[in-house]
Amino acid sequence: MKADSRHSVSVAGVVVDDQGRALLIQRRDNGHWEAPGGVLELDEDILTGLRREIEEETGLQVTPTALTGVYKNMTPGIVALVLRCKAEAGSLRQSDETSAFRWVTADEVAELADEAFAIRVQDALAARPTVPIRQHDGIHVLS
Template sequence: MDQESRHSVSVAGVIVDEQGRALLVQRRDNGHWEAPGGVLELNEDIVSGLRREVREETGLEVEPELLTGVYKNMKRGIIALVFRCRTIGGSLTVTNESQAFRWVTADEVRALSVEAFAIRVLDALSDNSKPCIREHDGVHVVGPNT
């Protein structure tokens, strides 16, 4: 298998508070508002990687409650596993990966984030009984959605 046909796997945690709002981080590298997350390391299990990524970007310790979606960036070959999470420790802290935080409603996430990343948070806030499976081009959701 050549390098161009490989995929990478990322994880993201949509942390939901008692009011039903989701935590978004403003990334330092590009200024975008997204759920905290990132690429899994090669020998890292999914839950450990999720906890590490969220801690590195927010200072929070989380417990994943539900896999809410699987998303593929068709241009970059990145598969993202997104989990609804609850906070179990730590404190919200700006890090070298994040420059700001906001607790947002569904309407606010639509205004702050590009569609491809907003949909992850919206899916996590919904009452779906099964994970959503979606594709995107890095900005917009593309193709059929399930």
């Protein structure tokens, strides 16, 4: 297998509060609003990596409750698994990776985030019988 044919796998957690809103972080590196998450390390399982990324970026300890979507950024070849989560402990705090937080509705996320990242949150907030599988170019969802 050629090195350039490998995919990176990332995880993101859509933390949902009791009012049905999702937590977004504002990334320090580019100012974008997204659900917390990041690339899995080779030796960690999916849920451990998800919990680690969310705690590093938000200070919250979470329980994942459902896989809500599978997404591929076609440009760099990153496959993302997105899970809905419930906060169990901790408190929001900024980190080296995050500069701000916002609790948003499905409509509000569309105003803040690029389409490719807003759809992940919207899918997680929607009640769907099946898990969507989508492709994007880093900004827009591709058909």
